[in-house]
Amino acid sequence: GQQLNQSPQSMFIQEGEDVSMNCTSSSIFNTWLWYKQDPGEGPVLLIALYKAGELTSNGRLTAQFGITRKDSFLNISASIPSDVGIYFCAGQLAGAQKLVFGQGTRLTINP
Amino acid sequence: GAVVSQHPSWVICKSGTSVKIECRSLDFQATTMFWYRQFPKQSLMLMATSNEGSKATYEQGVEKDKFLINHASLTLSTLTVTSAHPEDSSFYICSAGFVSNQPQHFGDGTRLSIL
Numbered sequence: 153g154q155q156l157n158q159s160p161q162s163m164f165i166q167e168g169e170d171v172s173m174n175c176t177s178s179s180i181f182n183t184w185l186w187y188k189q190d191p192g193e194g195p196v197l198l199i200a201l202y203k204a205g206e207l208t209s210n211g212r213l214t215a216q217f218g219i220t221r222k223d224s225f226l227n228i229s230a231s232i233p234s235d236v237g238i239y240f241c242a243g244q245l246a247g248a249q250k251l252v253f254g255q256g257t258r259l260t261i262n263p
Numbered sequence: 264g265a266v267v268s269q270h271p272s273w274v275i276c277k278s279g280t281s282v283k284i285e286c287r288s289l290d291f292q293a294t295t296m297f298w299y300r301q302f303p304k305q306s307l308m309l310m311a312t313s314n315e316g317s318k319a320t321y322e323q324g325v326e327k328d329k330f331l332i333n334h335a336s337l338t339l340s341t342l343t344v345t346s347a348h349p350e351d352s353s354f355y356i357c358s359a360g361f362v363s364n365q366p367q368h369f370g371d372g373t374r375l376s377i378l
Contacts, residue, residue, distance in 0.1 A: 184366075192354075194356045194369035194372045197369075253306045
């Protein structure tokens with residue numbers, strides 16, 4: 153089936169550093185979504201992207217929908233302890249309702 | 264606030280028991296909901312698409328008779344794990360979108376532990 157390659161798998165950073173993660177696919181997606189999941193909870197939507205080239209911010213988070221529609225990245229600026237968690241990208245193919253998820257990026261922050 | 268509610272959040276039961284998990288859309292109607300399964304340190308795996316008023320669509324490799332899905336109303340879908348065994352222990356999560364082309368919102372998940 154469809155797969156998204158998300159990298160890096162894990163990140164260990166110092167508080168205050170910027171973070172960047174990305175997802176790539178061999179397929180073209182109509183929608184890219186970024187979610188954050190805390191332990192024992194469901195994923196929470198961070199940013200939704202609907203157009204190729206679209207750059208969207210949500211506070212310290214910025215995400216872009218790649219021009220080729222086969223990739224997306226998420227940046228977090230000036231990380232804080234509450235940014236700790238697992239970040240997932242998800243893509244939606246044209247005409248499809250179901251999502252394809254990346255493998256996740258586990259973010260750990262050293263205070 | 265939460266737009267998708269999932270219940271129970273945690274259940275422990277004996278092997279052979281059937282367990283029902285509810286997923287409710289709050290303040291909106293969802294003709295389609297989705298059920299996922301997540302193992303520790305892994306990504307979400309789609310199990311099935313729940314369609315209001317019709318049969319669910321299961322992903323390849325997911326046993327229909329094992330994981331019964333009912334979507335009898337526009338705000339409620341249920342997943343029943345029948346005759347659960349320890350290998351069914353996992354984190355089950357549902358999701359729904361306001362409309363088909365809008366992003367899905369997830370419930371808080373149900374931690375299922377089969378002894």
